[in-house]
Amino acid sequence: MAWTSLTVDVAERDSELAQSLLHDAGAAGLEVRDHEQPPMPDVRAPKPGEAILIAYFDQADAARSALELLRDELTVQAHAVEAVVEKDWSVEWRSRVRSVTVGRLWVGPPWEKDTAPADKVKLFIEPKMAFGTGDHPTTSLCLAAVDTLLAAYPGASVLDVGTGTGVLAFAAKKLGAGRVVATDNDPVAVELAKECAEENGLSGIELSGKTLDQVSGPFDVVLANILANTLIELAPKLVPLVGKRLVLAGVLTHQAAEVRRAFTERGLVSVGDVVQGEWIRLDLARP
Numbered sequence: 248m249a250w251t252s253l254t255v256d257v258a259e260r261d262s263e264l265a266q267s268l269l270h271d272a273g274a275a276g277l278e279v280r281d282h283e284q285p286p287m288p289d290v291r292a293p294k295p296g297e298a299i300l301i302a303y304f305d306q307a308d309a310a311r312s313a314l315e316l317l318r319d320e321l322t323v324q325a326h327a328v329e330a331v332v333e334k335d336w337s338v339e340w341r342s343r344v345r346s347v348t349v350g351r352l353w354v355g356p357p358w359e360k361d362t363a364p365a366d367k368v369k370l371f372i373e374p375k376m377a378f379g380t381g382d383h384p385t386t387s388l389c390l391a392a393v394d395t396l397l398a399a400y401p402g403a404s405v406l407d408v409g410t411g412t413g414v415l416a417f418a419a420k421k422l423g424a425g426r427v428v429a430t431d432n433d434p435v436a437v438e439l440a441k442e443c444a445e446e447n448g449l450s451g452i453e454l455s456g457k458t459l460d461q462v463s464g465p466f467d468v469v470l471a472n473i474l475a476n477t478l479i480e481l482a483p484k485l486v487p488l489v490g491k492r493l494v495l496a497g498v499l500t501h502q503a504a505e506v507r508r509a510f511t512e513r514g515l516v517s518v519g520d521v522v523q524g525e526w527i528r529l530d531l532a533r534p
C-alpha cells in the first residue's frame with residue numbers, strides 16, 4: 248500500500264485537538280513528537296512549545312483535506328505532504344497502542360489477551376481505522392462515566408453517538424446495559440465496530456450510521472465523545488433523547504462553557520465535570 252504522510256508543526260497546546268481532527272479526517276495512524284514523547288536522536292525534534300504530528304493516510308487527497316481541516320481550527324506553523332516509502336504500518340501502530348484500566352473495565356489490543364487482568368471486564372479493540380482504542384483521554388474519561396452510570400442505573404438503556412470502534416457501547420453492554428444503540432457518521436467506523444462487537448462476543452447492539460432524527464429514544468444514558476463544535480450543532484436533537492444522564496467529551500477545557508450552555512439552555516442541568524489534561528468531560532442530567 249502506498250501511504251501519504253502529512254507532517255504538521257503545531258503549538259503544543261493545540262496538539263490534542265490536532266490529533267483528534269487528524270483521526271476524524273481518516274488518519275490511519277499518527278506519530279506524535281513533543282516534550283513528553285521526544286523523537287529518536289536521528290529525527291527532527293519539535294521546537295520548544297511546539298509538537299510535530301505525522302499522520303498517515305492511504306490517499307494523498309485525504310492528507311491534503313486533513314491539512315485544510317486543521318487550518319480551519321488552528322494555526323499550522325509548518326507542514327509537508329509526502330509519499331511514504333513502503334512500511335509495515337500495522338506493526339508500527341501495534342507498538343504504540345496501550346491498554347487502559349478504568350474502574351471495572353480493562354480495554355486493550357487483542358495481542359494483550361494473555362496478560363489482561365483476570366478480575367476486570369475486558370474489551371479487546373484492534374486498532375484499525377476508527378477512533379477509540381481506550382487510551383485516548385477522551386475515551387478513558389467516558390469509560391469512567393460508563394462504569395459509574397451502569398452501577399447507578401443497572402440495565403440502563405444507552406445511546407452512544409460517534410461510537411468509533413464501538414468501545415463505549417461495548418463497555419456499557421458488558422456492564423449490563425439493556426438496549427444499546429451506537430451510531431457514527433463514518434461508515435468505515437460502523438463496519439469496524441460491527442466486526443469488533445463480534446470479536447468481543449457481543450450481540451444485540453444496534454450499530455448503524457443513523458442520524459439522531461432516525462433514532463427513537465429516550466435513553467437512560469446518552470454518551471457523545473465527539474468534538475465541541477459538533478456537540479453544539481447536535482444539541483437540539485441530542486437533548487430530547489436524554490432520559491436521565493448525558494455525558495459529553497471531546498471537549499477542551501477552554502471550550503467547556505460554550506458546550507455546556509448549548510445543553511443547559513435546552514433544559515438539562517450540569518452535574519459535574521471531570522478534567523484530564525486539556526480534556527474535559529461534561530456530565531449533565533435531566534432534572
Ligand SMILES: C[S@@+](CC[C@H](N)C(=O)[O-])C[C@H]1O[C@@H](n2cnc3c(N)ncnc32)[C@H](O)[C@@H]1O
Nearest residue numbers: 378379386409410411431432433436472473477
Ligand atoms: C473522538 S471519536 C470517539 C470514538 C469513541 N466513542 C470513543 O469514545 O473513543 C468521535 C467519533 O464521532 C464520529 N462523528 C463525528 N461527527 C459525528 C456526527 N455528526 N454524528 C455521528 N458521529 C460523528 C467520528 O466519525 C468518530 O468516530
